[in-house]
Amino acid sequence: MAVKVAGRAASRSHDQPPGPATAPDLIQLLTPEGERTYHPDYPLELTTEEVKSLYRDLVLVRRIDFEAIALQRQGELGIWASLLGQEAAQVGSGRALGPRDMAFPTYREHGVAWCRGLDPARLLELFRGVSHGGWDPREHNFHLYTIVIGAQTLHATGYAMGIQRDGALGEDGEAVIVYFGDGATSQGDVNEAFIWASVTNAPIVFFCQNNQWAISEPLDRQSRIPLYHRARGFGFPGLRVDGNDVFACLAVTRKAMQAAREGQGPTLIEAYTYRMGAHTTTDDPTRYRLSAELESWKLKDPIERVKQYLIRSGLARDDFFAAVTAEADEVGTRVRTACLEMPDPDPLAIFDHVYAEPNAPLERERAQLAAYLSSFADEEPAPAGPEARP
Amino acid sequence: MAVKVAGRAASRSHDQPPGPATAPDLIQLLTPEGERTYHPDYPLELTTEEVKSLYRDLVLVRRIDFEAIALQRQGELGIWASLLGQEAAQVGSGRALGPRDMAFPTYREHGVAWCRGLDPARLLELFRGVSHGGWDPREHNFHLYTIVIGAQTLHATGYAMGIQRDGALGEDGEAVIVYFGDGATSQGDVNEAFIWASVTNAPIVFFCQNNQWAISEPLDRQSRIPLYHRARGFGFPGLRVDGNDVFACLAVTRKAMQAAREGQGPTLIEAYTYRMGAHTTTDDPTRYRLSAELESWKLKDPIERVKQYLIRSGLARDDFFAAVTAEADEVGTRVRTACLEMPDPDPLAIFDHVYAEPNAPLERERAQLAAYLSSFADEEPAPAGPEARP
Amino acid sequence: MTVLTLSKALNEGLRKAMESDPKVLIMGEDVGKLGGVFRVTDGLQKDFGEDRVIDTPLAESGIVGTAIGLALRGYRPVCEIQFDGFVFPAFDQIVSQLAKMRYRSLGKVRLPVVVRIPFGGGIGAVEHHSESPEVMFVHTGGLRVVACGDPADGYAMIQQAIACDDPVIFFEPKRRYWDRTEVDLPGGLATALPLDRSRTLLPGTDVTVLCYGPMVRTCLEAAAAAREDGTSIEVIDLRSLAPLDAEAIYESVRRTGRCVVVHEAPVTAGLGAEIAARVSQECFYHLEAPVLRVGGFSTPYPPARMEEHYLPDLDRVLDAVDRSLAY
Amino acid sequence: MTVLTLSKALNEGLRKAMESDPKVLIMGEDVGKLGGVFRVTDGLQKDFGEDRVIDTPLAESGIVGTAIGLALRGYRPVCEIQFDGFVFPAFDQIVSQLAKMRYRSLGKVRLPVVVRIPFGGGIGAVEHHSESPEVMFVHTGGLRVVACGDPADGYAMIQQAIACDDPVIFFEPKRRYWDRTEVDLPGGLATALPLDRSRTLLPGTDVTVLCYGPMVRTCLEAAAAAREDGTSIEVIDLRSLAPLDAEAIYESVRRTGRCVVVHEAPVTAGLGAEIAARVSQECFYHLEAPVLRVGGFSTPYPPARMEEHYLPDLDRVLDAVDRSLAY
Ligand SMILES: Cc1ncc(C[n+]2csc(CCOP(=O)(O)OP(=O)(O)O)c2C)c(N)n1
């Protein structure tokens, strides 16, 4: 009963694994084999300590992610959005930020959160259902997770307009980075953010992690040309970086952020990467993609290539790798413990923080719920969930 | 108290009249002086009759527009959105359409409406407040006016997807044209339409009349690069045509529509023109733009140049021009009479056409209003407006 | 009779509609190979092709806006909004275009578009996945708004909604997707209750309880518990939220003299307000107690570990019934 | 005391707020040189510069979305939505972001954003220029919703809204922009009525009439006419639609025993429904008649030449008062 429509774009190719992006497009400083390459525009110089520290971050954020997946499987989290495969894009860009720069994440930027210094337990609160986020964005200059696709791109642009108004530009100035996915590029809000940023020349970097999939939809449902080209339609530069190359992500983001700080306006960075896991723990990617694709991307693993580089160039030995693994286990345990120890919120906290100013009708609702709940006080313990009572 | 913000785009230039678009950008087949020029990609050949007929359309739609402005001044219309200055963009593109093509207008496409064969009186109904439109889009393949900026671009794209599904593509196939303004390019919806059209390769032409202003906002509030470049960010061709050149608008639109029909997908056409009048009859452009700008554009008048061409090349003489003027007066009178003769709608028609299927609560409301109105039957005539009774 | 989950019943209803009318299309995010995050469109792309089951770009305004265009061309699109909280980017297209184009055209345009929205909480989800925005559409003239409460209704109502020449906002109680009941698959729609009619699920004499969507099961359970205490609750599933089957409601309340309305949406300016206002007026001399409303609080939807206290449950329904009886 | 139009009073209020707090910004379409289509921001860009009075790109989601970002950075943006019907493209940013970010952050984020919306009909406009969408925001926890009814309130309330740390949806009755009253310009806000309080404009004993925005004048005129016929109407301007000043309403209705709510928005699921539901419950034993609602019909807003029959006017208010008294 399938109908073929004339004049459609060439048939979609998501049964074939997306090949590597064509060479001239892709900015790369470290090959999948761990070979350091050089790019005239991105003369990145890293000390051994810096490379090791990047490696450590990559390993640690992957470990936190694994722990969270395990916690979800054990019923301790409601859901988890894994960053597996995107560690380099997140750590590379996250480490490119200065302390005064502001980052606006989606729901998957656990690696960036780590680089900003946010306690991973705070992320788990959200996925456990204890809060909707609840951290103070100003504490680490890391905004709350945003779940509505694309909405945060406008917040970030407005924030960048605030930096302009504060006179906080210049060599030592501030800039904003905002994260979003390949699917998000189709949302009106994201395109409006491009317009605003371009028209106001706002100090902002649009960091798109193209992980090839928006849940089950391959990239060709969102665009028929590479995403980084989108920027040129709005009049600012766009470029594509190997999203599995932490060096390249660092160098490219650093440069774009500095340009933004210095008043040169927005840049779109497309980090070409791959979502190695399911969309979230409730997703089943075997329904829509072939394992061959996954296999081909495994060869480009963002952590393995740094390890190879460290080994090849004799910068690190087994004891270093063992120490990082041990630290990862420690962090994993800490995260797990923090998760298990999280108290459930007080039911009456439903009414907290709705308004800054007093709100009489709401206080009345709070009092009513309090009275209602206390009417059960002498009965058996409250039911475990709304459906637990028959 | 004005604050200067560092790092903003170079200061806006709307105190200077926008100059002519740079030559290589602008597709032109007839100079402001009425000289015919040639463009390798647009070898337009027109018979004398065709040129005269285009001239006639230009004059007639301007005359209808004048009549409507006058009617508004006399209190017969609530408001009017003048097309003055945009006649060539509308007639050129409108005449490029085949009868089976579908056009989606904004609220200003009176010239396109004319080319599609819609009785101008129907337009006046809307601006008089007798209906919200009320014509059948299928009758002339001319959709209803859409007032919410940009919304119609998605309708047009969906319609074009329907053409694909109907198998109505090919040399004799169908395509869609959708109109919108320079301001509209900032709306999320318009950008989503670009995405949809690109991803589905829909048979659609996006026809943007860049009349330099969105009410009081000059183009630099919407974009820092020429609007036709927007398309390249989405992966389809964009081009800029002299919007005051009816030949060029005809040729460019004809070619883009044929490409769409043949399955080559969308094109963005930016018709570079100027809103010679106020945004609408309630607007006062002296508050925000200089008369020098207007004066410079008067030299590029879309009608005058065709007249000069006809005279220079000896294709028409005074009797022709006199006849067109006479016909214009006739059409003007007809439109005026039709407007004055429009009956006010029956109050109970408020309840008509809300639903296709019966709706009991609404019928009850209708009955209640009927009873209420008839309770005044033996009193003095109903008040003229809600505020007329003290 | 076949026993089906609500998700599967909707799937079968969609399949039947697609089989009987080639103009029926399905469009949305992940509706194709994945079959939707709740599997409501499972297998349909495989059987009807990519041109009839369309995985769209990730943009809800685009989904509804292009569906309007397809309807203008003669198609009958069924849009899926992935979760309730994501209908808002499409809000403008729904309230200013979908709802108004028939009126604008003096009846010359019809827009048989169905917008399916899985709605409500109780699944332990993160923010924006548990909203109940139905009253905003009820307030918008030109839309029909319905909610199905069980698989049998889901199967019939989705087909009726697709057959309807008006735009229909179709709410599906997401936490009931895996509930099962018997569904009369071969049975034609001819014998089905019309789409704009409520259904009395349980007759009763003491209190009328009105509900829809996810609260239908909750209220039936409450009625069963109340019966043991000797209270006879009449449970009416509203099904159609716009237009309301008002006469049926009045008839019941005039009999019982008491009315409780239950929904998950915030009580403040929720659908219960409209019902309470109407019932208070139309049954003024019959009411023994004010119409009481049970619903969400006037807050954003809380984090999952608090939702059991936010959502109306059996106890809160019974509490309201008791309060009503105490007048 | 100075006699000002509502438009000018709002303009003066904005000016005062901008003078006293350099973080206050104005943003929207045509708010700069043009001073807004209703001239509410007239002269402000000239005096405060283009960085504080920002002509934005033509996109309402962008306006509200970037305002949120500016608020995160410490600014207090006042967004102008050009007409009521154009708030819907910004709906998602308002209900899912602006309303919820404080809650999401457990109080760590405050968003002192004001969204100004000229609303209502009666100006003979084309489609989408006469809407009254206020109840949709009232239904959304986390927002404050207010409507000013006259120049004096406009002047004070806009300053209070800007000073408020919560997001405020600020409705301005567009057909009253050119109405004039005395405004106490030098008078400080200290003596002004708090933003969340209603105001009894006319005391009365027979019927309580509740109204806001454009209906304030209409109801005062109706009360004057009724007085001649010997009926004493108490007119209350609600001013704050969320939160409602509920106790003041109950107090009045308990005294009069009768209540009529008047607004332009469709009656179906309008704010009147919420008020009727609450009053019916809280004043159950005091009501001599059901709460009656006067408002728009359950249709899209009609063409201008029919609006006089759609809009509540003096006669329709009096008709409802008579019906209430007849119980
Ligand atoms: C407005 C909106 N629509 C739908 C969703 C449901 N949804 C959550 S994630 C997602 C896919 C996002 O894809 P992408 O932007 O590529 O980011 P990724 O998840 O791949 O990191 C969808 C459709 C949503 N969160 N918000």
Ligand SMILES: Cc1ncc(C[n+]2csc(CCOP(=O)(O)OP(=O)(O)O)c2C)c(N)n1
């Ligand atoms: C969504 C929306 N926002 C605001 C308006 C008010 N408005 C009407 S026309 C207009 C300017 C449109 O400019 P442009 O797109 O350039 O078209 P033009 O009027 O110049 O033809 C505005 C802001 C509207 N109609 N719709």
Ligand SMILES: [Mg+2]
């Ligand atoms: Mg993705």
Ligand SMILES: [Mg+2]
């Ligand atoms: Mg324009």
